[in-house]
Amino acid sequence: MISPLAYIHPEAIIGENVEIAPFVYIDKNVVIGDNNKIMSNVSILYGARIGNGNTIFPGAVIGAVPQDLKFQGEETTAEIGDNNTIRENVTVNRGTAAKGKTVVGSNNLLMEGVHVAHDAIVGNRCIIGNSTKMAGEIIIDDNAIVSAAVLMHQFCRVGSYVMLQGGSRFSKDIPPYIIAGRDPIAYCGINIVGLRRHGFSNELIENIHNVYRIIYQSGLNVSEALEKVKNEIPSSPEIEYIIEFVQNSKRGIIR
Structure with a gap:
């Protein structure tokens, strides 16, 4: 289940029934749970914590240092829950001293090219569309749907059961249960469906x-x-x- 062409640091902790494809890089201070599938060219870096039953597609990078000039190398983590699908080229950065960790919950779909910045918190059962970019310390509550190419300003929060239009950009919070869209972004009714x-x-x-x-x-x-x-x-x-x-x-x- 583990390709001889993958690099796994001897201090990394790998659970049972984990499939690791060629050219995967797994750093030290990494913990990976059971029943994960890690496809080729995935990098799982220092401080990553990955639960059970996740599928991580080629090119994803989990646990890279934050893109924050205030980061001084402090001990932080990037934490992924269970049963997530993390598609190609997704990046999830480690936390900073602000919160100490970046968190992606369980049963989420992060589509191709999604970026989850330092100290962000993504809840459970969320769908995040292709190329959506989340700035540092954002929060997405459970069951939100964020369409493709959405730009989220630092510190913003998205409520549960929200439906966000593709291409949206915003610097204020999106309350729960609504549809938000247009340019500039605005309330467009509740998410009845x-x-x-x-x-x-x-x-x-x-x-x-x-x-x-x-x-x-x-x-x-x-x-x-x-x-x-x-x-x-x-x-x-x-x-x-x-x-x-x-x-x-x-x-x-x-x-």
Whole structure:
């Protein structure tokens, strides 16, 4: 299962049933779990931590040092969860002193040419389209769909169940459950199809829709809109998540 043409540092830890193709490079201080498939010309560098059941396509680089001039060689990691598909030429950089690690969760699809910068956090069950570039310390919550060639500014956050239009670029946060697109980027409605596919009830979808009617169409500022939401929309974990997301947004939400 391990090609003699691969280089594996003797201090690297490799789990069971791992397939490693020719010309793979695995550095020291690397831990790889079970049942992974690592195709040719993949580089897994110092500080990488890879879970179980991942498939990593040719040319991917996991654990390269951050593209951050403040990085001073501190001990940091790039952590990949379980059952991810990481396509050709994806790059996942190590963390910096800011957070200490870059994290990609489980059951994600990162398409060709995706870049995950230092200290970024990608949740679970996300789809990230070809050539999307994530700057440092971004956060993508679970079940988000980010289309191709999206540019994410440093420190931005994308909420769960978001659908982001291809070619978008943004420097503010994208609240959960919505579709975002156009140029400049803007709120385009809630992700009704995605929510129905994930089993959201019609009542809950209507409540989410009403929240965003208040936030985006009432003419109120954000604080006033959130107070109106709290007073008028039945509480649920999903509604509380929206409120928390908007209240805690440091960069502000897209309009």
